[in-house]
Amino acid sequence: MKNPYIPYQVNIIDAWYEAPGERCIKTFKVTFADEKLWDTWSHLPGQCAMVGTPGVGESMFCISSSPTEKGYLRFSIMKAGMNTSALHELEAGDSLFIRGPLGNSFPVEEWKGKNVVTIGGGIGQAPLRPVIQWIRDNRSDYGELELVYGARTSEDHCFKAEFEEIGQSGDCECHLSIDVEEEKWPHFVGFVPSLLMEVAPKPDNTIAVTCGPPVMINFVLQNLEKLGFTPEQVYTTLENRMKCGIGKCGRCNVGHLYVCKDGPVFSYAQLKEIPEAFA
Amino acid sequence: MAVKRLSKEKVADALGELSKFRLIAPAKSDDVVVFKQISDPAEACLDYGNSTVPPKKFAFPQTETLFRFVTGSPELEEKNVEEEGTTIIFGLRPCDARAMAIVDKLFAWDFDDPYYLKRRELTTLVGMACVEPPSVNCFCTSLGGSPFGTEGLDLLLTDMGDHYLVQALTDKGKKLEETLSSQLEGAAADDEKKAKEIAAEAEGKIRRSIATGGIPEKLPGLWENELWKKISAACLGCGICTFLCPTCHCFDIQDEVEELGEGRRCRMWDSCMFEEYTVHASGHNPRPTRKERTRNRINHKYSYYPDKFDVIACVGCGRCINLCPVNIDILDILDQVVDAS
Numbered sequence: 001m002k003n004p005y006i007p008y009q010v011n012i013i014d015a016w017y018e019a020p021g022e023r024c025i026k027t028f029k030v031t032f033a034d035e036k037l038w039d040t041w042s043h044l045p046g047q048c049a050m051v052g053t054p055g056v057g058e059s060m061f062c063i064s065s066s067p068t069e070k071g072y073l074r075f076s077i078m079k080a081g082m083n084t085s086a087l088h089e090l091e092a093g094d095s096l097f098i099r100g101p102l103g104n105s106f107p108v109e110e111w112k113g114k115n116v117v118t119i120g121g122g123i124g125q126a127p128l129r130p131v132i133q134w135i136r137d138n139r140s141d142y143g144e145l146e147l148v149y150g151a152r153t154s155e156d157h158c159f160k161a162e163f164e165e166i167g168q169s170g171d172c173e174c175h176l177s178i179d180v181e182e183e184k185w186p187h188f189v190g191f192v193p194s195l196l197m198e199v200a201p202k203p204d205n206t207i208a209v210t211c212g213p214p215v216m217i218n219f220v221l222q223n224l225e226k227l228g229f230t231p232e233q234v235y236t237t238l239e240n241r242m243k244c245g246i247g248k249c250g251r252c253n254v255g256h257l258y259v260c261k262d263g264p265v266f267s268y269a270q271l272k273e274i275p276e277a278f279a
Numbered sequence: 280m281a282v283k284r285l286s287k288e289k290v291a292d293a294l295g296e297l298s299k300f301r302l303i304a305p306a307k308s309d310d311v312v313v314f315k316q317i318s319d320p321a322e323a324c325l326d327y328g329n330s331t332v333p334p335k336k337f338a339f340p341q342t343e344t345l346f347r348f349v350t351g352s353p354e355l356e357e358k359n360v361e362e363e364g365t366t367i368i369f370g371l372r373p374c375d376a377r378a379m380a381i382v383d384k385l386f387a388w389d390f391d392d393p394y395y396l397k398r399r400e401l402t403t404l405v406g407m408a409c410v411e412p413p414s415v416n417c418f419c420t421s422l423g424g425s426p427f428g429t430e431g432l433d434l435l436l437t438d439m440g441d442h443y444l445v446q447a448l449t450d451k452g453k454k455l456e457e458t459l460s461s462q463l464e465g466a467a468a469d470d471e472k473k474a475k476e477i478a479a480e481a482e483g484k485i486r487r488s489i490a491t492g493g494i495p496e497k498l499p500g501l502w503e504n505e506l507w508k509k510i511s512a513a514c515l516g517c518g519i520c521t522f523l524c525p526t527c528h529c530f531d532i533q534d535e536v537e538e539l540g541e542g543r544r545c546r547m548w549d550s551c552m553f554e555e556y557t558v559h560a561s562g563h564n565p566r567p568t569r570k571e572r573t574r575n576r577i578n579h580k581y582s583y584y585p586d587k588f589d590v591i592a593c594v595g596c597g598r599c600i601n602l603c604p605v606n607i608d609i610l611d612i613l614d615q616v617v618d619a620s
Contacts, residue, residue: 253575
């Protein structure tokens with residue numbers, strides 16, 4: 001078996017900024033330097049990888065592309081610390097190193113035949129993107145797909161062009177928001193949990209998946225409950241500081257669950273019992 | 280397997296024979312006893328209680344290289360643990376061997392940790408039964424261990440006065456016994472009976488205890504209990520309780536770049552008692568104070584670990600009690616857990 005601490009080299013095919021500013025977000029589209037690795041690689045929406053460069057370090061990020069997108073992986077990374085700052089220096093043609101796929105995934109097979117509503121905030125859309133793409137590429141297997149997404153400003157919105165395309169495709173309903181009023185903004189103004197109440201998805205035969213800043217998640221969970229969703233119908237992902245990514249180094253646990261290995265995907269039914277889950 | 284005897288006069292000979300391997304034995308270092316590699320049998324100190332630092336570092340080094348790299352180059356050179364060769368840890372206490380058996384479960388959980396598991400494969404554990412409890416704070420018998428416990432060991436030695444009784448417990452132990460065939464002799468008919476008497480007596484000398492039954496199930500319900508604030512109030516966050524714990528296994532991974540871009544990715548012991556252990560890149564820390572960190576330490580050992588691996592991650596060696604600079608006592612903590620409502 002391969003040593004799980006040894007990363008694979010990947011080459012950057014393309015790289016672009018999703019959002020500007022101090023905590024800017026950059027997307028990297030990568031492929032394995034050793035193309036043969038594609039024969040053995042398989043991941044599912046929600047799974048993660050350690051991403052970094054030897055000499056700087058590595059950190060855990062969700063794989064923000066769906067396995068139905070062939071020939072590349074995507075990572076959308078916010079500049080926050082040393083490793084992400086170094087990653088942001090990289091451009092198409094450069095390489096970096098990844099270890100994965102790590103962690104569990106959204107139970108997309110179990111969701112077949114159901115409606116899915118995604119509720120994202122800011123960079124929290126990154127783990128939702130593969131779910132959306134997966135459903136769009138297996139459209140007849142799923143019921144209605146509805147997207148709720150917001151960020152602080154229109155500039156902070158990730159995957160802008162994709163949202164536009166999805167909105168026009170007729171594949172699903174797209175509801176966007178910004179926190180503060182802007183000129184010419186045609187969509188909702190306010191926080192994501194409020195937008196969710198406006199959209200008011202029906203809980204019947206529906207799965208809600210939410211990712212975003214903790215404060216948003218907190219209110220989204222409360223609002224989903226008000227809308228009649230049971231904890232078993234609601235999924236989210238957690239993140240914590242990680243080092244090994246394979247359940248050994250100890251630090252990422254919430255209660256008895258390791259986020260890296262038992263997660264990052266959890267149902268709200270699981271997390272409700274864990275007092276540390278949203279610490 | 281038939282028991283053997285090792286006369287005390289032949290111990291130096293036996294150690295000499297074993298020093299053709301990487302031989303780790305208790306030895307004096309300043310005024311404490313530590314496990315270290317010896318080449319001269321005279322360095323070994325077999326008249327000791329227990330080592331200040333457990334011998335866990337010979338399976339899980341305090342710092343170890345995972346791979347070497349040159350920045351900008353795609354070539355990564357994986358550390359070859361095999362090169363370290365056959366290792367004998369001679370004279371470790373049953374609690375420390377049992378600790379390794381407990382930690383083995385984690386390092387083999389789903390993803391095999393190749394570094395740790397390869398070292399364990401290369402290592403033979405020769406235990407020394409505790410005829411006298413090494414410390415007033417020993418409580419191994421509360422955790423399913425005993426002064427003569429054999430879990431994790433390949434061979435057990437018992438001090439019988441003028442000789443050691445030698446019991447091979449595994450194939451590795453048997454092999455070691457063969458290596459020492461010219462130093463060992465057959466045991467006397469009543470040696471085993473005597474050893475059992477000594478064992479029973481030794482168990483009776485353990486002074487401290489805790490009824491652990493029910494603690495793993497009870498802990499989750501005490502999350503908001505005030506006891507965590509109380510017991511962590513004196514904590515300095517120095518982390519010695521975790522560094523000296525034979526079952527603590529948490530680690531950090533860091534890259535070190537040396538001259539000319541050459542470097543290594545290594546892992547090193549880390550401690551859940553440190554603030555940096557859980558702090559996010561954003562600055563947010565899910566365990567911001569020593570209260571949360573102490574709560575996690577106790578829960579990890581006494582609730583999360585048994586939840587995953589069916590065994591409490593504590594062997595009752597007493598080191599965290601003996602060496603805490605502010606006298607925090609895990610048995611006091613567990614007493615409070617038992618009493619809490």
